[in-house]
Amino acid sequence: MPTLHWIGKDKVINHHLDVPFKVLEHSCGFDNGTPTEQETNCGNRIIHGDNLEALKALLPEYEGRIKCIYIDPPYNTGNEGWKYNDSVNDPKIKKWLGETVGKEGDDLTRHDKWLCMMYPRLKLLYKLLSKEGIIFISIDDNEYQNLKYICDEIFGRQNFITNFTWRTDGNFDNQAKIKINHEYILCYSKDSGLFEHPKVVDPNIPEGSKLFKTEIRNTVVKNGPKNPISEILLPIGFPSDIENGVIQKRTIAWPHYKNEASITNFKLKNEVIVESGWSSKGILEDFIKSGFKPVKDSKGQDTTFVISKSGAIENIKSRAEASHVVSSLYNMGSTQNMSADLKKMGVDFDYPKSLTLIQYLISIINGEDFIVLDSFAGSGTTAHAVLNLNQIDGRNRKFIIIEMMDYVDKITSERVKHVIKGFGTTEGTGGSFDFYQLGQPMFLEAGKLNELVGVEKIRQYVYYTETKTPLTPTKHKDNKHFLGKHNDTAYYFHYEQDEITTLDHAFLATMKTKAEAYVIYADNCLLTKDFMTKHNIIFKKIPRDITRF
Template sequence: MPTLNWIGKDKVISHHQNVPYRVLEHKYGFTAKEGEQTEPTHSGNKIIHGDNLEALKSLLPEYEGKIKCIYIDPPYNTGNESWVYNDNVNHPKIKKWLGEVVGKDGEDLTRHDKWLCMMYPRLQLLHKLLAVDGVIFISIDDNEQANLKLLCDEIFGKNNFIAESIVQSNSAKNNAKYISVTHEYMFIYAKNISQVKSNWNVKKSNVDEFVKRTNQLIKSSLTQDEIKKELRQLTKYPRFFDFDHYLYVDKKGPFRASDLTAPNSTKFFDIIHPDTKRPCKTGTRGWGRNEEQILELIKEDKILFGKDESVMPQLKNHLVDNINQTPKSVLFFDTQTTTKWIKANNFKFNFPKPIELIEYVLEIDNNKDSIILDSFAGSGTTAHAVLNLNKQDGGNRKFILVEMEDYANSVTSERVKLVTKGYGKGNKRVEGTDGAFDFYELGLPLFDENHNLNEQVDIEKIREYIWFSETRTQFKETKDKNYFLGKKDGSAYYFIYEKNNLTTLDFDALELVKTKGEQYVIYADNCLLPKEFMAKNNIIFKKIPRDITRF
């Protein structure tokens, strides 16, 4: 298999293992009903401000192997430094990181080398976070499309490649030097393709907008022929290609007409025209259904008759009954819709992703309880899409957003607040989705430069980390402050640790063990208990900091 090499690869290929684990400092919680609050909401929705490489590392104890769906829209490396969302690898934070990790070699890197150095460890951590049956979707354009394919083949495995979608927008670039490029790409990879369910089924893209346009025609005073003419024009737009046969409407909405006959059928009988009361025209083939079934279809208004009996009747296939399809590799979305929304609500952010694209991705995931991660969160479109879908189908999806820039609070989180509460005035008022989230900043490293526990870190954060590393479950502080962490699956966990003091697991320390378990996992700096005693009483000693799991 072809592999990709670049200057600095040897420095970053295992760098994700050396990224320091930083604690997440809770800044505030937010609920649509109560607004901001100091206490965590425990909603499961998170917005994290900080370097996404370090943030991804901080998510590992709780979320490794649990993220069902990842969508990222990384910098396209266009070289354009004038956008609010910096799309250039010369960002000061990236340059600083490259200098620390790659060293002097970083001075000779091309912008493509820099981009690959930036992406490689982040994709490695995303791979660790992805569930065994999870899928990652990555948006990109021509600047790094070829490099990204080889990068993902190496990290996720070429056999786990699902598809490369073309995402076409409706905005032409008339100032282009040669060709106006109106498309991007979206790579889709599985963690383990054998574990991913097949027969994907999604709502046809742009179907809601098409139905909305059709309903406007139904309410007009146009004749059926005039409506048909309007629909022919409408379906010439790329985003409505899927509906090019839906040229008729009735009270049930748009429909396409199909043949009522069937090859080799011997069912010949008269179908009476409802207006002329005469038998309709028939062909050389018999009807595809028996007479009783045809009469039932007529009763249900499922048969399309011509103006008189000279036209063969056809079957109505309503769009509402055929709204889903297998996802296609070419997608059309209106990029202006979300851009207009951003501007209308006074957010400063260029080129947000179409919310319909993210909703489409989440429909492919098709799990109402998924955790969705976006580590290049931008304006927060992914959270917006999650909240919209939860409102539509009663789902319980959770989002985790990571954003490096300072607008994580002023744009990303403010947009999510607005969506949950509702926005607009009068007849343009949009009801809120409801919901909650917690906002975090990256805090101190858990371990110092000597690989000891960082004594500046709050003890509760350390206890939380130990619990996560042992159980992979949410930590709930216990009333027992004497080193007890909790009990899970019969095991009782104790963390005997004090800042500035060495702790020892001995017979005196065992007096503090109040919660009984089938097994005891006890952390301390030293242990003086006899091995035979520990084996007899199912005690497992773990030395601080040596035996603390590193992610």
């Protein structure tokens, strides 16, 4: 597979590992229209801070748990005025820090800077994405090719779903050689085999379309180079639309009948050999093997087969919900219209994404209560879309949005508040969210633990590094240093902020959890190696042996 190389790639390919882990500090909450200082614990989050650090801060709780990601990163048009400001300790990268990315002719490294900015963020987004998850990335012609290459590298080319094109409705009457009125939305899965057929129909499909029918009939007779002619034996009992009758032996119409077919009470009374090219031969053969019971097609739809009144073989597909998603998106709003709608809330923001567009993309993902993440939140369209969809279909999706700019309070959060409470003549959706700031780093210089983050944050971090699962606060009968049990290993963090802790027989006597193995953190250890080996005890020294990720 081709790979893309650029200035600085070797310095950022693992940069996400060097990004300092910082804790998230709760600032305030908003609970169904009421501000609160307490955490609502509703699951909806707005985070203020650099999205690279914020994404890393989410890992202990959310790695592998995000089912839908939508991001709208800088398009690198040369007009945005964004800066590459990641702390990469290398001369080639340092010379870029703090420099505004300029236009093509003025800044020959603008594409390198953009790729250096995007690569580590995509690596962290990949970690956060669940096995069945989907990521949507908005982009235009400036970086589309580069983005496709690095997404192929990070997500795997085999997990590319499609490249949506969005016709950006708006004012295009100004003169140009060729007026660009589209953008792209790259779509990748974590595992394409787990991506379910969407239970949604393109909104541009007319109401009377057969796509909305719960039962679809189509002939499986299909002749062509990809469908070579072959014979199928239809056994006694094969169903038919004909109540009583005979289909004569024939070669003038497809399928050919090698012998006469006698039908009584809607069932074939004798074996018949039919010959044709087939569009669903394998499924038809499965139907026959099943004794004419419904079988699943590639979309999971129940499928049966009948002999039609014309003698054709037709499949009948039954489906509970329609599915029709196409890669060309249109009639889904515009940035101009979205800007006008925001002004009605008293929110002034340039180039917001269309709410209709984001709602449609999220609706492609099946599920009742999954999490939607947006790490380039802007005005908060993704949060708005989640709240709207929940109001429409009664589901319980959650949003996590991240914005680094200071307008996050007066624009992003304010917009979400208006959506929840209602504005003008628009009814509120209801709902809640918590607002967080990026806080203290977990480790100080020289690798020391930063005790200012608090013991509970340290415990959560340590448990995650050991198990790659979040620490769930639960009541237990073990001592206060017990973290949890995972894969029959019990984990203890024997830590006191103002004293030296020791793993000895006295501490072992306080442990109550039975397990096959034990991992115990402490400042010192007085147990012998032979004793620890015999009892499957692993000692880890604080802070030396705490994993950095």
